[in-house]
Amino acid sequence: MIEVQDLTKRYAGVTAVDGVSFTVNRGEICGFLGPNGAGKSTTMKILSGFMPATSGEAKVAGHDVFTESEEVRKRIGYMPENNPLYPDMRVTEYLGYRAALKGVPRTKRKARIDEVLQLCGLGDVSRRIIGQLSKGYKQRVGLADSLVHDPDLLILDEPTIGLDPNQIRQVRHLIKDLGKRHTILISTHILPEVEMTCNRVIIINKGKIVASDTPENLTKMLEGGGTVRAEIRGDRPSVERALRGLPGVKDVAIEPANDDFLRATIYAPPRSDVRVRVFEAAAANRWTLRELSRVRQTLEDVFAFITMKEAPVKEEEGK
């Protein structure tokens, strides 16, 4: 659905996107992640035909986004960052205008608008003036607008920003639902959202793609890293010494837990499992062992690992 080859965008002095290549297949919900200023919005603006790249090429549904811009725009529902709307219009008026603009035939417009109103939970506010809606409802209007012409591809730039947790959940469900019929490229800073909704994640940093895989594979990549947590009762210096001495262990962090237990986080290289060795060490030293588990890595850890080049990966404490 989207094919991007060597895409580069330079603003005066800044290279916002630097030789990016990726593809998104039909039917995928693809999460587009990256720290602030990574070039997500810039890439999306290029894909939506708002501005061309400095070099490289991008195709949507086989049409070049520069030379066949209008063909591409007919197929895309784009919701820009900050969700710009006309505050002076009423919700239905606005959607009617946008539907007409995007070429929804006159006879089908009414039905289509009712459909998206219902889909986005806007039924109650359809007669209200957009400028007077709460932020969350405005966000839904933006989403409804991007859907109104039933596009093949949705490009949503931070659609859940500023929503309350309930609304985020609703929008997440909505996006998941939409993903059954549409291809979606979505950028967001809310990582659990990506983990739950997307079947693929592209992580971009400083204009370059640093990872592109399913969320499962990405977290596995770190999980294979085999960080292990153990809770042990014993003498702290000797526990630390013994754990560090185990083959395959890179680093150990120890902190006191309740009931005289020590919580040890044992870092080991990818695709290894030191749990057996930890258990044997505990048995040999006659320590009491009450927990021994792999630390499940979240996308957040992956994100931090990849974009900050943080090694070894520190997992979040105190969970």
Added chain:
Amino acid sequence: MCCNLFTLWRRELAAYFLSPIAYLVLLSFLVLNAVSFLLMVNFMDGRTTDASVMQSFFNTFFYWVAMLFVVPVITMKLFAEEKRMGTLETLMTAPVSDASVVRSKFLGAITFFAVMWLPTVAYAWILNYFAKDATPIDWGPVCAAYGGTLLVGLLYISLGLMASSFTHNQIVAAIVGFVLIAVIFFLGFLSRIGPPWVQAFFGYLASVEHVSDFARGQIDLRRVLFYISATAFILFVTQKIVESRKWR
């Protein structure tokens, strides 16, 4: 394509009539014109002049104040506001061409401009209704005068639209628009001084003379062509400015 233009044009009109500023402009314009008309009628009452009232109406100080000040206010928001709100992005990523966006904004402003002048048509009728021994109005020159006003309006509005495409600040857009229009307006006065070739050249820009000639019923086709082609050129430049986001 044509349907897009119509949809966009309707949105432009809606944007005008949904904003209180538009009504303020309409109102002040009407008051200004009414005062101008009243003063003129009083002044001419009982005198013999070689110009008709309607003819003089299109040649007053007030008329030009209105043209010079009202037009930039009409045009200032056209692009500037969309840029400031970010709606230019939703607009330009809908399947519409830059050209139709520029044209629809221009047509919307022209429509508003025409609506603004519409009530003044009543003046001619009022004059006849209340005059003691009314002479029938010569509608020919009156129509020509409105035609001339529209032609000058085309050019000035295109200048204001271009000014609006430079910036996302409406006030800046209004000031730049005013300056551009004023430059054209005052260059026109050079047609009264200097060597003949200078006069001939700037004669093309002399809005004041053009409108008063039109109001006398003199329609010079070359001038009509000048206004239309100058407007087309400025709209073309505006379109290039709007497209310039693509190569910056």
